[in-house]
Amino acid sequence: MKILKSIILFVLFLSYIPAFSQGLEEIDSKGMNKQLVRIAELEIYPEYWEEYKEILIFEAKESVENEDGVVCIFPMEMKSEDFKIKILEIYANQKAYEDHLKTPHFQYYKSNTLKMVKELKLLDMNALDTQTMQAIFKKRK
């Protein structure tokens, strides 16, 4: 009984550590704390510009519409500089990202655009407010 009492006290103690209880809460919420947020910055060879965009739009659309774990793949072109693309990418977790890499639409994108991309930077980001994301992104519950 003494051991049981110790365990109960220990659990009560843990629940008072904010970081620990928050950790539990985050892990519980469908692993969304493990989300990956990234901005991809690309420069495209001018001769492939239109063709590249067409393939990218298709890839993003397929991913967002058919993959539960793809919260956002949102491609934009810069207004002030030609042939430059930025893509906001959000994956629910590491597995969702790895699954995404295996899809036919991503494979098609990757193999067909390899020669079109002059430069690619992948910037890993942290969302500052994962709570308010629920009010922005449809798949962020």
Next chain:
Amino acid sequence: MKILKSIILFVLFLSYIPAFSQGLEEIDSKGMNKQLVRIAELEIYPEYWEEYKEILIFEAKESVENEDGVVCIFPMEMKSEDFKIKILEIYANQKAYEDHLKTPHFQYYKSNTLKMVKELKLLDMNALDTQTMQAIFKKRK
């Protein structure tokens, strides 16, 4: 009658120019074509880092939750570089943006963070696929 015929022919001619008819179509779709998409890139003075983020998170949350025309204000910090922020901002149209600038929470943000910002770049962007945005952003209908 000759003038009328000329006008009709001119209008028919215009409707065959893809850019022109696309323009008309976009204006019809609830003015969503007029949306503003922007990435703000900031560098913050180290001594204000935590304080700046707190004010930014508050401003973004208030805007997203209370302004219909704010489709997205999504602040991120770079993982690889200290004191660097990127914010994806989407406003439903020019008026929504102007209204946003007048809100107390934006005014509070602007006046309190002015001294904290070492560098600010505002990059105007075009969404490549305004259709698929509906599947990403809650307020993009």
